[in-house]
Amino acid sequence: MLQAIRDHAQGWIAWVIVGLIILTFALFGIDQYARGDKTTNVAEVNGDGITATDFLTLYNREKMRLQKQFGDMYDSIVKDEELRSQVLDALIESKLISQWNQDNNLLISDQQLAATIHAAAVFQEKGQFSEKLYEDILARNGLNVARFEYEQREFLAENQFRSLTLSSAFATASETDQLTKLQGQQRQINYLRIDQRPFLDKVNVSDDEIAAEYEKSKDAWLEPEKVQVQYVLLSQAELAQGVEVNDDILKGFYQDNQSLFTLPEKRHAKHILIRVDAETDEGEAKAQKTLAEVEDKLKKGESFEELAKIYSQDPGSASSGGDLGEFEQGMMVPAFDQAVFSMKVGEISQPVKTEFGYHLIKLVSIEPKKLPPFADVKEEVEMQYKKQQAEKLYFDKLEQLNTVAYEQPDNLQAVADAVGLKLQTAEAFGRQGGASAMASNPKFIQAAFSDEVLKNNLNSTAIELGNNQAVVIHLDKHFPERQKSLEEVSPQIKQELTRNKAIAEASELAKSLLPKVEGGENPESLMRDGIEWHPVGWVERNSQRLLPQMVSEVFKIKKPKENSTVWHSYQLPTGDTVLIELSGVKDVDVNEQQKASLQKAFTELSSNAELDARLKALISKAEIVRKPIYETIK
Structure with missing residues (x-):
């Protein structure tokens, strides 16, 4: 039950809700509602269509976010077919909820709609709703007021459906107490481990067994389709290595691009930090009182550094008199940064409020920006020059590469020669990719198995x-899917069968x-090669002393009767078997904060779970037609 809480507290339900909020509230790109093919449907729900426009709007927005x-x-993590399926599922649920709302007269009043729109900060000026701003923002995003308000009404109605379900659930006191006891429970265990490895050299696997296993699992020994491709790689980094330089060129570049090598201004400051204990009037008043006390002592001529040691609540600088050292503009939080870079040397600032509290700042010195001598930055000048030249060369060659690859589509060697690149060969790989960096790149794999390359035998x-x-x-070469022979896979099958027998x-x-051991024999007396006795003691549910799977199993064992012991057999994921001795169970108090969290x-x-059940019930009763076009439409 506890694991179920962890599993269900997150997941696709949250993803769908977020997606629906994005669909209705985000203005960017919403003008697509007013464009495109409005007659093509990607699905039908009880006869009502989900348009391609609605699908593409949510799909493209979610794709951009990811x-x-x-x-x-992105290409290696997100599978397009899964993303499309998730988007369509979300829209189907949205349509089902809308239909349920209509059937049950669940409506959003004009007052509710107006209150929501008026409360949106994006439509407010100086804290008040602005009709003109509202209309301007909608117009800039290609949406008229009527359409936007229709979408908002739909969103609010759907959110109301979800809220009605979610808000109806509660946990009773007895359920919470039971859960608290389970969470805080500890169990006293020891275990006897029987290792499978000593048996690896003792078991025998015959040729007949290997042949029988091969016939039974032939599908597992299919070698997937593979390709071996040749390629030419254009790399700016490699081009940079070939850029020739001399001192005259570098000095000229240095003079023409001094801003690249100029060291920025630095300022040396000290501060006294007074933290605000809490976001309350009392905390603020306490901070202000301390600030006033420090400022008064500064006015009387007391040392800033000594006051920092006494009053500053910055553990990193208080002991050194508030010294922050030198730093460039932009390295501190904005308010602090702005204050320091507007001060004069020796000046002490007024209190500056940041997320850390109040700061009194003393500017110690200013190191003006300066251009280092050429000799000091020669290596950086060379690097920047080569990078700049290589970038120009890269885009020139990229254009040339595309042109030659198109003009000579069946001859990659000619392309390599024309552009001055080396023809290389990638190891054979399947649709899941290979081991090399190139063969594991999703874009490279996709191109290798494209019709252009694989079927038409042309350059990509x-x-x-x-x-x-x-x-x-x-x-270069194409290797169709094939069945591996018994001779090829016999060693692997033998190894697996040997392990299973062990x-x-x-x-x-x-x-x-x-x-x-159930009869009372001392477990330690049973120890020999491959059999180990492990005294453990009391363990809790999040114990790190055992494998997580074993901890989970320990808490599934039936409680022993008082003053007795229970033994339980369990096979570990490693293949070893453990005999677990459970000799005690006790409840440990959980504090109120943990109890509230549970x-x-x-x-x-x-x-x-209730919302999920309601949605599944709607889906099970609905007539839903998913049209294949959603898998490819763009």
Whole structure:
């Protein structure tokens, strides 16, 4: 039950809710509602269509969000077919909820709609709703007032449906008490471990057994389709290595681009930090009182540094008189940064409020920006020059690469020669990729198995891999899916069968030992090669002393009667068998904060399970047609 709480407190339900909020409230790109093919449906729910426009709006927005989140790793993490399926599922649920609302007269009044829109900060000026701002924002996003308010009404109605279900769930006192006891429970255990490895050299596997296993599991020994491709790689980093330089060129570049090498201004400051204990009037008043006391002493001529040692609540600088050392503009939080870089040397600031509290700042010195001598930055000048030249060369060659690859589509060697690049060969790999960096790149794999390369045997277009790298590929060899022979896979099958037999032998030995320890025989007396006795003691549910799977199993064992012991056999994921001795169970008090957290988690579990059940009931009764076009439409 406790694991179920962890599993259900997050997941696809939360994803759907977030997606629906994005669909209705985010204005960016919402003008797509007013464009595109309005007659094509990607699905029908009880006869009502879900349009391609609605699907693409949510799909494209979610894709953009994930691309921003994962960057260059997007293609390797996000599977397009799964994303499309999730988006369509969300829209189907949304449609079912809308239909239920209509059937049950669950409506959003004009007053509710107006209150929601008026409360949105994006439509407010100086804390008040602005009709003009409201209309301007909608107009800039290609949406009229009527359409926007229709969408908001739909969202609010759907949210009301969910809220009605979620808010109806609760955890009773007895349920919370029971859960608290289970969470705080501890169990006293020891265990006897029977290792399967000593049996690996004792069991025999015959050729007939290997052949029988091969016939039974032939599908497991299919070698998937593979390709071996040739490619030419254009890399800005490699081009930079070939850029020739001399001192005259570098000195000229240094003079023309001094801003690249100028060291920024630095300021040396000290501060006294007075923290605000809490966001309350009392905490603020206490901080202000301390500030006034420090400022008064500063006015009387007391040392800033000595006062910092006494009053400053910054543990990193108080002992050194508030010294922060030198720093450039932009390195501190904005309010602090702005104050320091507007002060004069020797000046002490007025109190500056930041997220850390109040600061009194003393500016010690200013180190003006300066241009280091050429000799001091020669290496950086060379690096910047080569980078700049290589970038220009990269885009020139990229254009040339695309042109030649198109003009000579069946000859990659000619492309390599024309652009001055080396023809390389990637190891054979399947649709899941290979071991090398190139063969594991999703864009490279996709191009290798494209119709253009695989079926038509043509050069690919230039594929940009990121970091100013591009590649053109051509099919070298194609290896269709094939059945591996018995001779090829016999060693692997033998190894697996040997391991399975060893595990079975260890399990049988454990069965023979179980009656002995249940009868009172000392477990330590049973120890020999491969059999180990492990005294453990009391463990809790989050114990790190045992494998998580074993901890979970320990808390499934039936409680022993008072002053007695229970033995339980369990096979570990490693294949070893353990005989667990459970000799005691006790409840440990859980503090009120933990209890409140458990009650909240249990309530969320119940409410999410109820919402999930209601949605599944709607889906089970509905006539839903998913049209294949949703898998490819763009």
